[in-house]
């Protein structure tokens with residue numbers, strides 16, 4: 044039990060979004076508990092490679108944040124909230140400069156930051172550090188937060204898993220946390236920021252991200268009545284490859300620096316299909332466009348990096364070359380790299396407003412778990428930006444709300460702890476059926492029939508399972524399985540209900556983009572599935 | 577192709593370790609991590625591409641990352657897998673490495689003011705550190721709770737030494753001397769073990785020189 048003499052904010056997730064929220068709050072004298080299943084050093088944010096976007100206008104191209112705004116809106120097929128994207132892009136230079144002040148070793152020439160090309164953007168505005176941009180950002184933010192750990196404003200709780208939020212009088216007043224080391228549960232009062240990353244665990248082995256982002260936190264929040272948005276939009280990155288247990292990303296930076304996609308014709312010649320169809324910038328079309336082209340092609344696609352200069356390999360992509368050589372036994376300097384699309388990012392997530400509030404007072408969300416800036420398709424380099432900026436924004440909203448709408452006068456005690464059942468081995472078998480159907484239904488190209496089939500198959504297997512257990516009903520299953528089941532159905536239903544093609548959501552049966560669907564799909568669980576416009 | 581994974585296990589809250597064998601049918605590209613994913617053994621993993629340091633264990637006596645160790649590269653049929661030895665075991669192969677974070681906090685490693693716009697190359701090299709702890713495992717001079725922080729503490733210090741404003745340099749140099757330099761007997765046992773391939777020797781030399789160099793440069797400017 045904690046005392047209530049001072050309010051602490053509970054941040055769930057210690058990747059870039061969680062760290063940036065913690066820093067922002069601590070800087071302003073608010074106490075923070077930073078919970079995560081693993082330490083920040085292990086978070087998915089560390090894997091980010093290619094860079095972070097901001098209009099710094101350092102490349103002599105007369106770049107403006109308005110153009111960053113326009114590229115982001117266009118890349119997201121005009122689905123994101125224009126005001127939110129305006130805030131993001133207008134503040135992006137300050138975000139990147141703040142990271143620079145924290146000592147992030149961005150690539151420089153003669154002391155000046157250099158930016159690179161990235162997909163879907165007309166100008167060079169991606170700031171980077173080799174292909175390890177996420178890692179250097181996390182390291183700098185950990186150092187910055189350490190200062191506040193030392194002064195007691197931030198307490199890091201690695202190896203602590205979020206189980207559920209505690210709701211009283213329609214306000215989120217705390218969290219229930221499970222200590223993975225001691226196998227004990229506790230409750231902590233105060234408002235909550237969810238920054239738990241993407242939902243990789245719903246697609247095990249099929250994503251480029253970490254195994255630690257199980258989607259469990261999101262699935263529980265869904266069951267607790269939190270609204271989710273645009274769950275149908277899942278980004279398939281065009282250049283990934285299968286390694287054991289996951290998909291390995293070949294960063295977009297490789298194409299930003301001149302890499303070209305091709306397939307081999309029957310006569311042995313190379314067909315640069317993206318350039319043939321979209322011209323000079325074909326290789327840097329937004330990810331949804333390239334992945335769709337690749338899915339329809341029916342050929343093994345390769346990435347030609349053999350024309351990159353020695354300087355590029357040495358100073359900009361040496362770590363990427365090491366990785367390709369290590370995991371694929373291919374030297375990209377002299378051999379083409381076989382690639383295929385893999386799940387990389389979840390554009391949809393917890394529905395938030397411009398201040399990163401959810402539909403529940405006292406609950407906020409930021410980073411990849413929140414549906415905020417990316418519409419129907421995220422541009423490379425915008426997610427690191429969105430995570431850091433989103434964390435800051437959620438923190439600022441809490442500061443404002445603390446003085447105003449948040450009551451926070453609930454003292455929680457051990458009596459508020461409730462059970463949370465994890466999956467049994469038998470449950471896990473059903474879960475793998477769900478995962479299989481989810482992957483089938485939510486491929487790059489979808490159609491109503493296959494989506495409906497996936498929903499039916501999942502419902503059938505759950506119903507059969509319940510009957511085989513001979514128990515009264517759904518409530519008897521483990522919380523984890525029920526949540527995963529509902530969340531899977533929510534994703535599939537969102538995709539089924541969007542009867543158009545837009546960005547990362549391609550429907551064979553509805554190939555056109557329709558004005559009437561230029562709206563966020565919101566889905567909510569309240570005893571039954573609930574989709575609203 | 578088969579391997580017998582001989583794994584040192586320990587139940588949560590117990591001090592008694594025991595060994596268990598698992599037979600694993602492997603494919604050419606499978607790593608120790610691939611095998612562990614299929615077993616009912618507790619271990620830590622996240623990126624599966626040697627970018628997060630989670631999966632550090634001892635394999636056939638050598639501290640390594642499970643996701644960076646191909647089964648096909650290991651000689652013999654038996655693969656012995658143990659938890660890191662310098663940290664308390666939580667359960668099976670899962671160890672508690674929070675003492676590494678505690679050390680960095682104790683060393684008060686952060687920037688007091690805005691970073692300087694140079695030193696990128698060394699700061700990048702230092703930022704590569706995964707905080708995996710493999711270097712500490714092989715270091716003859718490191719023990720948990722001691723003054724010497726090992727290479728895992730040297731890397732973050734080196735980042736700051738390269739990026740800190742000049743007036744923080746003397747303080748950082750002192751921290752560096754007391755927690756790294758004085759405890760390091762230059763056995764360099766860590767040199768070949770670092771999965772991030774940090775150029776440890778270079779970082780050591782450059783870090784020792786960094787503060788002096790910056791102070792020198794400041795004087796020259798004046």
Ligand SMILES: Cc1cc2nc3c(=O)[nH]c(=O)nc-3n(C[C@H](O)[C@H](O)[C@H](O)COP(=O)(O)OP(=O)(O)OC[C@H]3O[C@@H](n4cnc5c(N)ncnc54)[C@H](O)[C@@H]3O)c2cc1C
Nearest residue numbers: 056057058059060088091092093094205240410411426427
């Ligand atoms: C290989 C790769 C390369 C990428 N490259 C780029 C790039 O170049 N540019 C770009 O902009 N974006 C890139 N991205 C995307 C970007 O890295 C992520 O979207 C972003 O870092 C997400 O940050 P986050 O803070 O929201 O989440 P994460 O960094 O994923 O952090 C999530 C946190 O939540 C914790 N957590 C999860 N579940 C629970 C739970 N149940 N209880 C408690 N804690 C929990 C985790 O431990 C972790 O601390 C890339 C992604 C990948 C996978």
Ligand code: SF4
Nearest residue numbers: 705706708709711770
């Ligand atoms: S210096 Fe190398 S071995 Fe040591 S913790 Fe860092 S990455 Fe691991």
Ligand code: FES
Nearest residue numbers: 623624626629643
């Ligand atoms: S799981 Fe990340 S280094 Fe092995």
